[in-house]
Amino acid sequence: MSRLLDHVATLGRSGLEVLQAMGRATIMLGMALFGRSSSHGSMPSLVVKQIYAVGVLSLIIITVSGVFIGMVLGLQGYNILVRYGTEQSVGQMVALSLVRELGPVVTALLFAGRAGSALTAEIGLMKATEQLSSLEMIGVDPLKRIIAPRFWAGFISMPLLACIFSMVGIFGGSMVGVDWLGIYEGSFWGNMQQSVDFWNDVVDGLIKSVMFGFVVTWIAVFQGYDAVPTSEGISRATTRTVVYASLAVLGLDFILTAVMFGDL
Amino acid sequence: MNQENESFIEIRGLTFMRGDRVIFDNIDMDIPRGKVTGIMGPSGTGKTTLLRLIGAQLRPDAGKIFVDGRCVSTMGRDELFRVRSRMGMLFQSGALFTDITVFENVAFPLRVHTRLSEQMIHDIVLMKLQAVGLRGASQLMPAELSGGMSRRVALARAISLDPDFIMYDEPFVGQDPIAMGVLVNLLRKLNNALNLTSVIVSHDLSETASIADYLYLLADGHVIAGGTPDELQSSEDPKVRQFMNGIPDGPVPFHYPADDYAKELLGERP
Amino acid sequence: MRMRTVEISVGAFLLAGLFALVLLALRVSGLSVNADNTTYRLYAEFDNVGSLTKRAKVAMGGVTIGRVVDIELDKKTYMARVIMDIETNVDNIPVDSSAAILTAGLLGEKFIGISIGGSRDFFKDGETIDDTQSAIVLEDLIGKFLLGSVGKDDEESNDSF
Numbered sequence A: 001m002s003r004l005l006d007h008v009a010t011l012g013r014s015g016l017e018v019l020q021a022m023g024r025a026t027i028m029l030g031m032a033l034f035g036r037s038s039s040h041g042s043m044p045s046l047v048v049k050q051i052y053a054v055g056v057l058s059l060i061i062i063t064v065s066g067v068f069i070g071m072v073l074g075l076q077g078y079n080i081l082v083r084y085g086t087e088q089s090v091g092q093m094v095a096l097s098l099v100r101e102l103g104p105v106v107t108a109l110l111f112a113g114r115a116g117s118a119l120t121a122e123i124g125l126m127k128a129t130e131q132l133s134s135l136e137m138i139g140v141d142p143l144k145r146i147i148a149p150r151f152w153a154g155f156i157s158m159p160l161l162a163c164i165f166s167m168v169g170i171f172g173g174s175m176v177g178v179d180w181l182g183i184y185e186g187s188f189w190g191n192m193q194q195s196v197d198f199w200n201d202v203v204d205g206l207i208k209s210v211m212f213g214f215v216v217t218w219i220a221v222f223q224g225y226d227a228v229p230t231s232e233g234i235s236r237a238t239t240r241t242v243v244y245a246s247l248a249v250l251g252l253d254f255i256l257t258a259v260m261f262g263d264l
Numbered sequence B: 001m002n003q004e005n006e007s008f009i010e011i012r013g014l015t016f017m018r019g020d021r022v023i024f025d026n027i028d029m030d031i032p033r034g035k036v037t038g039i040m041g042p043s044g045t046g047k048t049t050l051l052r053l054i055g056a057q058l059r060p061d062a063g064k065i066f067v068d069g070r071c072v073s074t075m076g077r078d079e080l081f082r083v084r085s086r087m088g089m090l091f092q093s094g095a096l097f098t099d100i101t102v103f104e105n106v107a108f109p110l111r112v113h114t115r116l117s118e119q120m121i122h123d124i125v126l127m128k129l130q131a132v133g134l135r136g137a138s139q140l141m142p143a144e145l146s147g148g149m150s151r152r153v154a155l156a157r158a159i160s161l162d163p164d165f166i167m168y169d170e171p172f173v174g175q176d177p178i179a180m181g182v183l184v185n186l187l188r189k190l191n192n193a194l195n196l197t198s199v200i201v202s203h204d205l206s207e208t209a210s211i212a213d214y215l216y217l218l219a220d221g222h223v224i225a226g227g228t229p230d231e232l233q234s235s236e237d238p239k240v241r242q243f244m245n246g247i248p249d250g251p252v253p254f255h256y257p258a259d260d261y262a263k264e265l266l267g268e269r270p
Numbered sequence C: 001m002r003m004r005t006v007e008i009s010v011g012a013f014l015l016a017g018l019f020a021l022v023l024l025a026l027r028v029s030g031l032s033v034n035a036d037n038t039t040y041r042l043y044a045e046f047d048n049v050g051s052l053t054k055r056a057k058v059a060m061g062g063v064t065i066g067r068v069v070d071i072e073l074d075k076k077t078y079m080a081r082v083i084m085d086i087e088t089n090v091d092n093i094p095v096d097s098s099a100a101i102l103t104a105g106l107l108g109e110k111f112i113g114i115s116i117g118g119s120r121d122f123f124k125d126g127e128t129i130d131d132t133q134s135a136i137v138l139e140d141l142i143g144k145f146l147l148g149s150v151g152k153d154d155e156e157s158n159d160s161f
């Protein structure tokens, strides 16, 4: 009986810990974005530097993955659809899956692994080496100077990366479908344009990636800021960033898909 | 407020806890103006924590800390910003900003707190780097420095605004004998030339005793002794004796982890 | 100097992202920039809409001229009421035109095809197409075929098969 109560208590405690962490994360973000202290440096140039770190440096993995995923989609789609004689709708299938789902989701997952973990490790290390304290002693708010520009950079970069991913993916699909398997180019693109709607597919996918950008970057900077400032603490925080961010992206994707495409 | 014989920092009834652990239990301390004060104690007693409390990065659970007559523990953000511009702090690890050069590190507080011209900043930074013997390293990145060099750059950064008050957290750890001698001289000279108030937190008894005007010993959340180095050397208190004799002298503090361990084991027996 | 390369590459990155978005809009979703997207509304009632969905296209002579906005059940007549938005520039659909629910390919998606009538009056906003032909429900056809009733009962209409 008391064993059972122990388990219930453990559950309750971890629930409370999660709630506390979420509270801390919200306060951190609120102070970083809306606090009235100054960053003592021009915010745009700080953000540009961070966009370079999280966006530009993620470009290679995003484009390469995008091309390959598009090519695989084209190949699989062709093999399935050719049985029904509808291989000209490969373009439509590739485009819809990329624009609605794979573009935002796979980009967010890659982003969490590539840029999110780097953000966490960097901020955690700044904490461990007392750089954050040092900023505070100089009179600069680390939330403004360190957290805010990184958050904005992630938030801005993610939708752009997702667009690039989808677009190169579609070109990858057309490379396989049109150039290699010989689907008539006109019907490949024509079918695609018939079935992909700008507002309902492209913009909804864009909204998804904006939300993912928000969540992934938020998790990454918070985990770094909240990390136990030791090498073990940082390595745990980095792992947590990737795990939590991936789970959050997949869960959120289901909810957003249900709302956007599920006639809810 | 600026009477010469007043304490620069007064700590009254300070209590600070980490979770359930009491780090400081109702301590009082006075840091005299214009003097070098050493704070010593085994590692993990909360020396770094004390400096953070003085810098108001941490807030006490009870008690008050006055810096130059004003209570920092309850101060608002803007006022704290001004007070901190007059404080320098040298962190244990140096805490240089790793994404900018040595030059920019030293220039950083100047850019935050002043509107000096680029030429003025350039001159001040080189002067400060010259003082710590690292003018030649101004264009290096912090990753290219050794631990001791980083600490010296951090010192240059801490004094770049010519503060009234500097806190040094373990400044002697990791310095080679030559740099150590230079550093001890520098601390002393800075204090005399700029009429600074300095607090040095250290394990290193001989070096600290050689430049400090006043010493405090901390252990188990209490101040176990305070006095000039000579007074402490001749103290009869067994705890003080143990501390004063327990650490091997020498320019390189080679044995300190073992000693803390021994002390901890002894300390834990009731 | 290093800051400058950072700035340039960030600028190029932002442009590349926006360019990809523009391509997604124009090349992939076929959004046309010049067409004013105003539409007018037409209704049509069918016995059975089959698997017609919202956002299905409305085509005339194979060219998409509008979209299905909503499908609802008319409670009085028990018919399915399809609401369509037709592009404003297609303003000359004769009032005796008929609407049929067709399938793109054998298993493709359902859409509404409009066959032109001969009248000189044209549909206006809010009017209803009376002449409709319901979806061919494949299961029904197969069922009838299996029961061997296709040839007997539907002598006239089995030309569609």
Ligand SMILES: Nc1ncnc2c1ncn2[C@@H]1O[C@H](COP(=O)(O)OP(=O)(O)O)[C@@H](O)[C@H]1O
Binding pocket: B018, B023, B042, B043, B044, B045, B046, B047, B048, B049, B050
């Ligand atoms: N962020 C923290 N959270 C919890 N405990 C801490 C934290 N920082 C320090 N401590 C604890 O407070 C005590 C005092 O630490 P510190 O001031 O760094 O000691 P010192 O500088 O004297 O070696 C240590 O025992 C340490 O375990």
Ligand SMILES: [Mg+2]
Binding pocket: B047, B048, B049, B092, B169
């Ligand atoms: Mg310490």
